[in-house]
Amino acid sequence: MPGHERLPDGSVTSPTGFNASAVAAGLKDGGQPDVGLLVSATSCAAAGVFTQNRVRAAPVLYDEALLKERPGRLRGVVMNARVANACTGERGLKAAEAMARAAEAALELPARTMLVLSTGVIGVQLPLDRIERAVQRAAKSMNPAHGPEIARAIMTTDTKPKHLAVKVETTGGVVTVGGMAKGAGMIHPNLATLLGVLTTDAVVEVAPLSDLVRRVADRSFNAITIDGDTSTNDTVLMLANGASEVEVRRDLEGWKVFEEAVALVARELALMIVKDGEGATRFVEIQVTGAPTEPMARDLGRAIARSTLVKTALAGGDPNWGRILAAAGAAGIPIVPERMQLWAQRRAEAGGPAGEWLVLAQDGAVADADEDAARAVFTAPAIALRLDLGMGGAEATVWTCDLSEAYVRINAHYRS
Amino acid sequence: MPGHERLPDGSVTSPTGFNASAVAAGLKDGGQPDVGLLVSATSCAAAGVFTQNRVRAAPVLYDEALLKERPGRLRGVVMNARVANACTGERGLKAAEAMARAAEAALELPARTMLVLSTGVIGVQLPLDRIERAVQRAAKSMNPAHGPEIARAIMTTDTKPKHLAVKVETTGGVVTVGGMAKGAGMIHPNLATLLGVLTTDAVVEVAPLSDLVRRVADRSFNAITIDGDTSTNDTVLMLANGASEVEVRRDLEGWKVFEEAVALVARELALMIVKDGEGATRFVEIQVTGAPTEPMARDLGRAIARSTLVKTALAGGDPNWGRILAAAGAAGIPIVPERMQLWAQRRAEAGGPAGEWLVLAQDGAVADADEDAARAVFTAPAIALRLDLGMGGAEATVWTCDLSEAYVRINAHYRS
Numbered sequence: 001m002p003g004h005e006r007l008p009d010g011s012v013t014s015p016t017g018f019n020a021s022a023v024a025a026g027l028k029d030g031g032q033p034d035v036g037l038l039v040s041a042t043s044c045a046a047a048g049v050f051t052q053n054r055v056r057a058a059p060v061l062y063d064e065a066l067l068k069e070r071p072g073r074l075r076g077v078v079m080n081a082r083v084a085n086a087c088t089g090e091r092g093l094k095a096a097e098a099m100a101r102a103a104e105a106a107l108e109l110p111a112r113t114m115l116v117l118s119t120g121v122i123g124v125q126l127p128l129d130r131i132e133r134a135v136q137r138a139a140k141s142m143n144p145a146h147g148p149e150i151a152r153a154i155m156t157t158d159t160k161p162k163h164l165a166v167k168v169e170t171t172g173g174v175v176t177v178g179g180m181a182k183g184a185g186m187i188h189p190n191l192a193t194l195l196g197v198l199t200t201d202a203v204v205e206v207a208p209l210s211d212l213v214r215r216v217a218d219r220s221f222n223a224i225t226i227d228g229d230t231s232t233n234d235t236v237l238m239l240a241n242g243a244s245e246v247e248v249r250r251d252l253e254g255w256k257v258f259e260e261a262v263a264l265v266a267r268e269l270a271l272m273i274v275k276d277g278e279g280a281t282r283f284v285e286i287q288v289t290g291a292p293t294e295p296m297a298r299d300l301g302r303a304i305a306r307s308t309l310v311k312t313a314l315a316g317g318d319p320n321w322g323r324i325l326a327a328a329g330a331a332g333i334p335i336v337p338e339r340m341q342l343w344a345q346r347r348a349e350a351g352g353p354a355g356e357w358l359v360l361a362q363d364g365a366v367a368d369a370d371e372d373a374a375r376a377v378f379t380a381p382a383i384a385l386r387l388d389l390g391m392g393g394a395e396a397t398v399w400t401c402d403l404s405e406a407y408v409r410i411n412a413h414y415r416s
Numbered sequence: 417m418p419g420h421e422r423l424p425d426g427s428v429t430s431p432t433g434f435n436a437s438a439v440a441a442g443l444k445d446g447g448q449p450d451v452g453l454l455v456s457a458t459s460c461a462a463a464g465v466f467t468q469n470r471v472r473a474a475p476v477l478y479d480e481a482l483l484k485e486r487p488g489r490l491r492g493v494v495m496n497a498r499v500a501n502a503c504t505g506e507r508g509l510k511a512a513e514a515m516a517r518a519a520e521a522a523l524e525l526p527a528r529t530m531l532v533l534s535t536g537v538i539g540v541q542l543p544l545d546r547i548e549r550a551v552q553r554a555a556k557s558m559n560p561a562h563g564p565e566i567a568r569a570i571m572t573t574d575t576k577p578k579h580l581a582v583k584v585e586t587t588g589g590v591v592t593v594g595g596m597a598k599g600a601g602m603i604h605p606n607l608a609t610l611l612g613v614l615t616t617d618a619v620v621e622v623a624p625l626s627d628l629v630r631r632v633a634d635r636s637f638n639a640i641t642i643d644g645d646t647s648t649n650d651t652v653l654m655l656a657n658g659a660s661e662v663e664v665r666r667d668l669e670g671w672k673v674f675e676e677a678v679a680l681v682a683r684e685l686a687l688m689i690v691k692d693g694e695g696a697t698r699f700v701e702i703q704v705t706g707a708p709t710e711p712m713a714r715d716l717g718r719a720i721a722r723s724t725l726v727k728t729a730l731a732g733g734d735p736n737w738g739r740i741l742a743a744a745g746a747a748g749i750p751i752v753p754e755r756m757q758l759w760a761q762r763r764a765e766a767g768g769p770a771g772e773w774l775v776l777a778q779d780g781a782v783a784d785a786d787e788d789a790a791r792a793v794f795t796a797p798a799i800a801l802r803l804d805l806g807m808g809g810a811e812a813t814v815w816t817c818d819l820s821e822a823y824v825r826i827n828a829h830y831r832s
Binding site for chain 2: 052053054055056084086087088089090091092121122123124125231232308320321322323325326328329330331333334335337338340360361363364365366403
């Protein structure tokens with residue numbers, strides 16, 4: 001994308017003025033990092049998007065209240081993996097607060113300046129003593145070089161840390177946008193067990209930042225699904241510390257390129273999550289076109305993306321595309337079956353070109369596609385599906401992965 | 417149940433006046449039966465419940481129109497496995513009609529007296545020639561003894577045929593209710609790839625029969641889920657031929673015991689389907705109590721029953737009950753998390769007693785249940801969960817099974 005420069009080993013600390021630290025509190029085995037601190041040298045404008053699950057973990061409740069109270073005066077995030085602090089009642093709420101206080105004390109910050117993120121097993125109380133001691137240690141080694149390490153600290157079933165950053169030249173000057181995320185299984189629209197943190201050194205007001213985060217999340221983190229479940233802890237936070245002294249405002253020319261940079265970082269993180277889906281062997285992009293509205297297009301794409309039967313067929317490389325139309329029909333959206341057109345395409349791989357678009361269904365019925373050609377598409381490591389509803393001009397894209405036997409193996413014994 | 421007598425090897429032909437026949441049309445491998453005929457010696461009152469998927473297979477469209485046209489003058493059902501005749505367009509609709517005509521001609525019945533059921537792969541045209549020839553052969557060996565065989569003919573990934581019948585003494589005299597079903601994977605509320613046929617020799621009017629079938633389906637076939645997908649072909653049909661000359665009417669005393677008999681047959685068939693879920697290793701009953709309304713209780717139970725994360729934890733025998741509350745929170749129902757209570761119980765097995773109810777969560781938070789006791793419940797072959805919402809007096813029960821690696825294996829290569 002013109003104007004964007006992707007930084008090598010970029011992360012949430014790539015924007016000026018952010019420091020990080022990750023340590024092992026002993027929540028994970030083998031001395032792996034499991035507690036992290038991210039802190040800005042100066043106050044940030046902050047915004048967040050939270051799970052739509054009615055059962056909300058203590059950190060979600062804590063952060064949402066804090067963002068309402070003082071969205072323009074926050075300093076950073078303290079985070080832990082392995083225990084979600086969800087379904088933990090009053091005691092859990094106090095633990096989330098104590099975790100924030102411990103970070104603020106260790107960093108010599110005023111009270112109510114640190115946000116909290118937790119991920120892991122639901123229904124287990126936070127081992128607060130261990131986390132508090134870890135936070136004290138972490139505070140002693142704050143450094144911009146540790147950005148990638150906190151992305152590693154919040155991993156659960158993720159197989160690799162997810163972080164990146166881009167530098168972007170706006171009309172007002174150069175700003176940097178960084179991000180990290182944790183995902184793997186349980187990922188679904190409305191942010192199931194997904195934690196994401198975006199940072200920037202641009203000067204942004206709270207109100208446009210809030211709008212931006214919601215808009216960007218809808219087209220990235222909310223457009224991916226791995227297993228259709230939504231979680232108690234899902235959170236995407238964004239912090240803007242203004243350290244670049246470059247102002248971006250919706251009424252200034254630089255806004256568009258800034259929003260594109262944030263969208264790029266969020267979408268790349270979301271795609272990293274899908275590609276790292278538990279047991280995933282195949283990456284799938286689903287384009288829904290010809291819809292009455294964009295939300296309807298996205299909902300329909302998600303319904304296909306979370307269908308167990310579609311996902312197991314994908315795991316088997318089986319061009320059982322009838323299941324795709326059936327999943328569309330079950331989405332609770334008033335589609336007209338006779339107007340549906342369905343195509344599939346093998347996506348471009350490293351070096352190789354993309355395949356032709358293969359017509360699978362026309363007017364809601366089988367198009368008698370060549371079986372060998374269809375199988376070649378469905379056995380590719382990356383596939384695109386395009387479903388046109390013939391009902392309007394709106395469209396949306398969602399991303400998912402297949403459902404393999406390995407997914408079941410991983411999730412059958414997650415706690416042990 | 418008093419007044420009900422379960423008949424040995426009972427089936428749709430147990431009620432007086434029903435005959436059946438099953439033959440191999442070569443749709444399945446190895447000469448297995450795949451086409452069946454069920455016919456009453458006299459005209460039937462008939463009713464049906466159909467899939468709520470917007471994409472509806474040709475037989476669904478055909479039957480629904482026929483039931484509207486002449487619900488009191490139908491004679492039977494012609495059915496096939498292996499090809500669903502779904503997403504097959506105009507040609508598929510003509511094929512469904514031709515299949516019915518072939519059956520009517522072979523049985524020397526008037527036109528538009530036979531209903532049609534198909535199940536199998538979506539998006540493949542019906543091999544009509546083979547089905548027509550099979551129907552002609554089948555019509556030559558109609559016999560009440562062949563009831564269990566048509567239950568076998570419509571099996572797809574089912575591992576065993578599902579059929580039963582009960583005799584029931586109403587105040588007006590003795591009537592018989594029979595049934596058959598096919599299910600296995602893809603079973604979900606609103607009847608995903610579920611075919612069910614109920615028969616009776618009672619004299620029943622069309623209107624109360626329609627109401628009865630809907631009510632009964634809601635508490636049986638619509639209360640089970642295997643993988644959360646809904647299909648293009650789901651259908652439950654009921655035929656009442658009046659051959660017993662015993663009238664059942666809603667205003668007569670015998671109605672209640674008759675409805676109970678139909679409900680018993682439907683529920684037993686539904687439970688057979690869950691227990692035969694693809695790759696299922698564990699049977700789970702979910703009771704939702706304290707709900708504002710029965711539909712809300714059922715929807716919430718279904719949301720838990722179809723959660724991939726709950727089902728994989730069940731496969732692993734992992735008492736990861738936090739996922740159960742998270743699934744309840746994601747159901748789209750305005751629950752109050754702090755009012756939720758959750759219990760689990762090992763169900764009674766052949767000979768053995770049921771276990772104690774173990775408290776897992778109180779007021780929406782972890783109840784610190786003994787880990788060994790919890791593991792003992794969750795590793796049992798049959799488990800009951802009870803979730804009280806603390807919001808009202810309505811309740812519902814749903815049934816499901818776990819999601820095992822074998823499920824994925826079966827569904828990854830269904831077409832091949």
